[in-house]
Amino acid sequence: MATTIISIETPSLGDRSYLVHDGEVAFVVDPQRDIDRVLDAAEKAGVRITHVFETHIHNDYVTGGYALAQQTGARYYVNAEDEVSFERTQIRDGQVVEVSPALRVRAMHTPGHTFTHLSYVLEGAEPAVFSGGSLLFGSTGRPDLLGEAHTHDLARHQYSSARRLAAELSEDTKVMPTHGFGSFCAATSAGGNTTASTIGQERLINPVLSQDQGDYVADTLAGLDDYPAYYVHMGPANAVGPSASDLSEPERADKDQLRRRLAAGEWLVDLRTRTAFAAGHVPGTFNFGLDGQFATYLGWLIPWGTPVTLLGESREQVAEAQRELTRIGIDRPAAAATGRPQEWTDAPLATLPSASFADLAQVRHHRLVTVLDVRRGSEWREAHIDGAVHIPIHDIVKRMDEVPEGEVWVHCASGYRASIAASLVAATGRRVVVVDDSFDRSARTAGLPIVTEATPASA
Structure with missing residues (x-):
């Protein structure tokens, strides 16, 4: 029987789940909490879900694995070493699960993103590895989500795990990661490759498979940036077996x-x-x-x-x-x-003036304004406007007192984050302009003074 792999994408979180079937039965890897998408995909394919596999206790979203298994009667596979408070089918390194004669799945212990992380190898004529937060497209999962005390050890584990996958799996094995499509769970950018990859391709392009361990660990740790604060709540939620999403309509407000x-x-x-x-x-x-x-x-x-x-x-x-x-x-x-x-209100509506970097350059010739850069630290270090105030967007709420009074021009890389930050700043009563423009394309050509790591700031 032919095997079909259906990717269920969550672009806003940069993740993918997978439904794999042989035309009759199916297994699911790393389902998101809104399991209706998985159930709809299975119904459309005319297959029955019998097994659900979790690569790890996720840090970036609430899993739908437990709820999906409960609703479908599927077996729910979670690493035997994970501390959870729900009933599941324990699985360990090397264990093989025969979902059907055409769907044979082997667990591989691939620590690095977490200590208990598992990858799942679909064996057969068209092999694939569901690598979760281990081997990603051109990258690996970040090793720092369990705390600073474990980061170095997990980075070394991640290196070894990626090398194990590359050594034990054939070149034509499809790589099917959960993270790496804009997810903050990726250690580095995937370099634009978000379509498909194989073990053979990763051997050619992935730094973890070309660097020595010392260089990989050093580069990975140096490249780590902040990750969303809500991550701290995800692991505990997943360890108790979360329910499915309640998508009933909320109360209407006048x-x-x-x-x-x-x-x-x-x-x-x-x-x-x-x-x-x-x-x-x-x-x-x-x-x-x-x-x-x-x-x-x-x-x-x-x-x-x-x-x-x-x-x-x-x-x-x-x-x-x-x-x-x-x-x-x-x-x-x-x-x-x-x-x-x-x-929504009887009060006069507020507006938020928008401008370009060229407008900002002109304004700075005529009056004093504060330039507020809300990009991440890595973006700031790469290049920023001389004299700008840097408060990363994720710090803006708790560091609002550091935003100067007077006229504030807020920018990010393209405008989306700038609008978020500008709306928060404007709510404090400050006069705000949002720069809705591309920093990389427009800031230099506008004539603004740009500071890079190789260019010292003006005195």
Whole structure:
């Protein structure tokens, strides 16, 4: 029987889940919490899910593995060494599971992303390895999510694990990672390769398979940057066997309720694009557009446990945001409202002026403004505007007092993060302009003074 592998992508988190079937039965690897997508894929393929495999206790999302196994009656495979509080089928290195005559799966212990990480090898005429957070496309999973005390050891384990996969698997083995498509669980960028790869291709391009261990560990550790604050909540949630997403519609909020929630310090999140938000929004609301990494940045910035009300153009937009949030453990919005911002408040709408880097260059010739760079530390070190204030977006809430008074021009690499940060800064009463422009393409050509690691800042 032919084997079919269906990728179920979650672009906003940079992850993939997999449904693998032989035309009759199927197994699933690393399902996200909204398991209806997996069930729909299985129904469309006309197959029955009998086995669910977890590569590791995830740090970047709430798993759907336990709920999927409960709903389908499938066996749920989790490393025997993982400390969990639910019933599962224990699995260890070298163990083979015969899902069907055509679907033979072998577990390989590949520590590095976590100590108990497993990869799963689909054996047969068309081999594949579901490598989770181990061997990624052109990269590996980051080794620092279990704390600084373990990072060096895990980096060395990651090197050995990748080498083991490359040594024991054939060149034509397809590499099917969970992370690495924009996920913060990747140690480094995958270099643009997000389509497909094999062990043979990774031997040619992946640094972990060409460097010696010392260089790999040093380069990996040097390249690590901050990761979302909500990650700390994911492991404990996954260790108790989380339920499936509750995607029922949230409570509808009228103007009075929205006003009360805003006055109480709750977060009212405007899901529209930054262009729409800039043109008019309810004062005090925050812009986390669904056209970017919405859940990642909202989960990173919000004080955990703060009630969230979603403001969207349509019920479909709110439903999409709600689905995104359940994946990171924000289970239920406090309320929601749809339509236009004029329908959400009786107060005059606020606007958020937008500009380009060329506009910024012109303004700096005529008056004093603060340039606030909200990119990550690695981006700042590579190049930044001389004289800019650097507060990475994930620190903006707790470091708001460091944002100077007066006129503030906020920028990131392209505009998405700048709009988030600008909405947060504007809510404090400061005068804010969001730079909705490409830093790499436009900042230098605009004539702005750029500082790089090789260029000293002006005195």
